[in-house]
Amino acid sequence: MTIPPLSPADTTLTTQLRAQLPQAAFRADPAPYNREPRGVWKGHAELVLAPGSTTEVATILAAANAARVPVIPYGGGTSLCGGQIMPDGPTPLVLTLERMNRIRSIDTVGNVATVEAGVVIEDLQNAALDADRLFPLSFGAQGSARVGGVLGTNAGGANVLRYGNARELCLGVEAVLADGRVMNTLTGLRKDNTGYDLRNLMIGSEGTLGVITAATFKLFPRPRSRSVALMVTGSPAQALDLLALARGHAGDGISAFELISGVGLDFLAETMPDTRRLFDPAPDWMVLVDLGLFSDAETVMETIFAEGFEAGLVSDGLISQNEAQAVDFWRLREAIPEANRLVGSISSHDISVPIRALPAFIDEGRAQIAALGPYRLNCFGHLGDGNLHYNVFPPKGHDRADYAGQKLRIMKVIHDLVVAYGGSISAEHGIGRLKAPDLARYGDPVKLEMMRGIKALFDPNGILNPGAVLT
Numbered sequence: 001m002t003i004p005p006l007s008p009a010d011t012t013l014t015t016q017l018r019a020q021l022p023q024a025a026f027r028a029d030p031a032p033y034n035r036e037p038r039g040v041w042k043g044h045a046e047l048v049l050a051p052g053s054t055t056e057v058a059t060i061l062a063a064a065n066a067a068r069v070p071v072i073p074y075g076g077g078t079s080l081c082g083g084q085i086m087p088d089g090p091t092p093l094v095l096t097l098e099r100m101n102r103i104r105s106i107d108t109v110g111n112v113a114t115v116e117a118g119v120v121i122e123d124l125q126n127a128a129l130d131a132d133r134l135f136p137l138s139f140g141a142q143g144s145a146r147v148g149g150v151l152g153t154n155a156g157g158a159n160v161l162r163y164g165n166a167r168e169l170c171l172g173v174e175a176v177l178a179d180g181r182v183m184n185t186l187t188g189l190r191k192d193n194t195g196y197d198l199r200n201l202m203i204g205s206e207g208t209l210g211v212i213t214a215a216t217f218k219l220f221p222r223p224r225s226r227s228v229a230l231m232v233t234g235s236p237a238q239a240l241d242l243l244a245l246a247r248g249h250a251g252d253g254i255s256a257f258e259l260i261s262g263v264g265l266d267f268l269a270e271t272m273p274d275t276r277r278l279f280d281p282a283p284d285w286m287v288l289v290d291l292g293l294f295s296d297a298e299t300v301m302e303t304i305f306a307e308g309f310e311a312g313l314v315s316d317g318l319i320s321q322n323e324a325q326a327v328d329f330w331r332l333r334e335a336i337p338e339a340n341r342l343v344g345s346i347s348s349h350d351i352s353v354p355i356r357a358l359p360a361f362i363d364e365g366r367a368q369i370a371a372l373g374p375y376r377l378n379c380f381g382h383l384g385d386g387n388l389h390y391n392v393f394p395p396k397g398h399d400r401a402d403y404a405g406q407k408l409r410i411m412k413v414i415h416d417l418v419v420a421y422g423g424s425i426s427a428e429h430g431i432g433r434l435k436a437p438d439l440a441r442y443g444d445p446v447k448l449e450m451m452r453g454i455k456a457l458f459d460p461n462g463i464l465n466p467g468a469v470l471t
Helices: 011-020 054-067 121-130 147-153 198-202 236-253 262-271 297-310 323-343 355-372 400-420 436-442 445-458
Strands: 047-049 071-074 093-096 103-107 112-116 170-176 182-184 211-218 225-232 254-261 285-293 316-319 350-352 376-382 387-393
Touching: 011 047, 011 054, 054 071, 054 093, 054 170, 054 211, 071 147, 103 121, 112 121, 121 147, 147 211, 170 198, 225 297, 225 323, 236 254, 236 285, 236 297, 236 355, 254 262, 254 323, 262 323, 262 376, 285 297, 285 323, 297 316, 323 376, 323 387, 350 400, 355 376, 355 387, 355 400, 387 400, 400 436
Parallel strands: 047 093, 071 093
Antiparallel strands: 103 112, 112 211, 170 182, 170 211, 225 285, 225 316, 254 285, 254 376, 350 387, 376 387
């Protein structure tokens, strides 16, 4: 699409908005909103607005659209793909939803929560627990990620295998369009066949079609019995066989089935030596299995372990004896991304491939990376839904800065292979600015044409998060 020239957020716009908004909507220090976790991009916004209501969001967008000023929606700032940062172009206006953080209602009959877009995911989890319900979306950044950003990227996490990602959990949204109009599909209905599903257009759009201001989510009954286990397995192929065995006993009661590689455990020993070593030496592969049932989960887990051992799929393992041990097992899994950060990856990949193809993909990817150089590969992630974090690191004793020029080459090798296997270059982190060129390279041409047409319809002036998703 042809985007009209954009203008910077200047004093004229600021003066106009100061006359229309309360002082509380203005953030004095823009610096925190011009950074992102990996330090790849740095923003240059000077005007940061934190509206307190949907009406105030509408006021801001209407003014920005009339002035053709770019608007960057900002959630918790945890995106790893640069969706929350505009590094160049006209000075943008950053719109943070952090003041819109009310949990409007929790309905324990309909099992629905209605919340504003600035609510932190962990706060929603805790509010659901207080009502004896479960909000199952769970990932490492849940203590700072906010509802709007989570829906904008269609975030996933550890429990997608059982409950689905953000899109599957969301029943409706309230969103403000580029010109200030408010679209309300904020419904708790499980069945609503009244035409096009505009909710699903907003989810995953990363703020390029509108600004989500509130959402309704599904809640679930809390499982009454839980068991978590770490099981050593010989290979990803054996791990998939173990998953099939576990499903035969637990069905949909498997909340998570996580693949962990020995390289990841080595990184923990290298960077976080105080982390408890549950297996010594570290196995080449193991899985973390989390069961949540309404009967005796521990007995079911013991059966899975015993049959897996007898079938040659499991050689060693630990089953949690209490909730504290379950938390310890998960703490090991959740420490791996932090160890990755401390080692410093050359190129990180959030990808998915068809589950049946995972073992072949892992092996072929390892061979192709080895052909490029003496790199270390840490492959881990949500095996049960086909989502892997396939990250490439420098040899031990070297710094990633020594290989900075290889990043794009490595990324292309991995993404080419993902596409060859019928997979996706973005499983749960969105597209942002990092993967926008790859979306243009690998995306279906007709799909991309339709996406650009939808963008032009919703945002004809191109003010909403320019540069993200679509190039």
